[in-house]
Amino acid sequence: MKIPSLLVLAGAALFLAGLAQAETLDDSNRAFAAGHYHDSTTGYQAVLAQNGYSAPVLFDLGNSYYREGNYAQAILAYQRAQWLAPGDPDIAANLQLAQQQAGLAVTEPRWSEKIAQVLSASDLAWIASGAWIVFCASLLLRVVLPQRRSLFSLTGTASALLLLGTIAVMVLQSNQLNRAVVTDKNASLLISPFPAAQTVFSPPLGETVDVQKAYDDFLLVKDSAGRTGWISKTQITPIIPAHSNG
Numbered sequence: 001m002k003i004p005s006l007l008v009l010a011g012a013a014l015f016l017a018g019l020a021q022a023e024t025l026d027d028s029n030r031a032f033a034a035g036h037y038h039d040s041t042t043g044y045q046a047v048l049a050q051n052g053y054s055a056p057v058l059f060d061l062g063n064s065y066y067r068e069g070n071y072a073q074a075i076l077a078y079q080r081a082q083w084l085a086p087g088d089p090d091i092a093a094n095l096q097l098a099q100q101q102a103g104l105a106v107t108e109p110r111w112s113e114k115i116a117q118v119l120s121a122s123d124l125a126w127i128a129s130g131a132w133i134v135f136c137a138s139l140l141l142r143v144v145l146p147q148r149r150s151l152f153s154l155t156g157t158a159s160a161l162l163l164l165g166t167i168a169v170m171v172l173q174s175n176q177l178n179r180a181v182v183t184d185k186n187a188s189l190l191i192s193p194f195p196a197a198q199t200v201f202s203p204p205l206g207e208t209v210d211v212q213k214a215y216d217d218f219l220l221v222k223d224s225a226g227r228t229g230w231i232s233k234t235q236i237t238p239i240i241p242a243h244s245n246g
Contacts, residue, residue, distance in 0.1 A: 024050070025057070032060070037067045055085035062094060071102035072206035076181040079208070079239045102206035105224065124166050131163035178211040180221070180236040187236070189229025193218035200229040209236065 028043030044061040051057070062077035078095035085091060099106050138156030142149050182203045190197040193215040203209065209221040209231075218230045 028060070028064075032064055032067075035067075037064050040064045041068060053080060053084060055081045055088065055091070058084070059088075059091055059094070062091075062098070066094070066098055066101070071098050072181060072183050074098040075102065075104075075206045075208070076183065076237055076239065079179075079181065083240060099206065102204065104204060104206055124169060128163055128166040131159045131166060134159040135163060177240050179240075180209055180211055180219075180238045182207045182209065182231075182235065183237045184232075184235035187231060189221070189223075189227070189231050190218070191229065193220070193230040197230065201227065203231075208239075211236075211238070 024043055025047050028040045028047065031037075031043060032040035041061065041064040044057055044064055047057050048054075048061065058077050058081035062074045062081060065071070065074035065077055075095065075098045078091055078098060082088070082091045082095060096106050135156055138152045138159060142152040142156070145152070182205055185205050187205070188199045188202050191200050192198075203223055207223055209223050212220045212222060212228070214220070214233075215230070217233050219233055219236065220228060221231050221236070222228045
């Protein structure tokens with residue numbers, strides 16, 4: 001078979017796959033509109049499995065879970081959507097509504113989280129790259145154009161401060177990679193990482209916790225009230241799965 005024929009077949013396969021994915025999404029939207037929320041949830045999950053994460057589909061999945069009354073999974077879907085589209089007000093509003101319906105306290109976001117609602121990780125990376133380029137160019141131009149040395153010194157200082165500030169925010173935002181949602185109604189935080197250990201308290205379903213470290217099948221987590229304990233890995237779901245961090 002000739003190479004052009006292979007390319008035609010490959011293109012046709014991709015086209016058909018795209019049509020199938022679009023049909024799955026359309027079917028999910030129709031099921032949601034008809035009130036068949038279990039079907040729409042299954043459909044949105046299939047779209048994400050085929051195409052990978054996207055903020056719009058995660059938002060739709062969260063809405064479908066919410067209509068099913070599964071607020072913990074809705075919170076998880078909304079938080080994943082918010083990671084990809086941090087400035088979207090609809091995602092933020094629905095996340096807050098789901099947390100309220102789950103009986104969770106809606107706390108004021110930390111300043112680093114407020115920045116994350118405006119600038120995504122990719123935005124910060126672009127800003128840091130631009131600041132680095134300007135800083136390097138300023139150092140070079142100070143030598144090439146000594147008569148403008150003071151101007152380029154000022155520019156270099158400003159770009160260095162911007163670079164350092166951006167890196168600091170990126171480090172703070174990286175803590176969000178270690179956040180997870182309690183998705184097991186029988187979840188318990190234990191005093192030590194052993195199944196027979198004493199229970200410290202039971203976190204509410206849908207609670208967002210910070211994962212601090214791991215030991216065998218347990219994770220040390222801290223809740224929004226600052227309480228810590230060990231929890232089974234099967235009882236929480238990371239907001240950002242390990243394979244998505246790269």
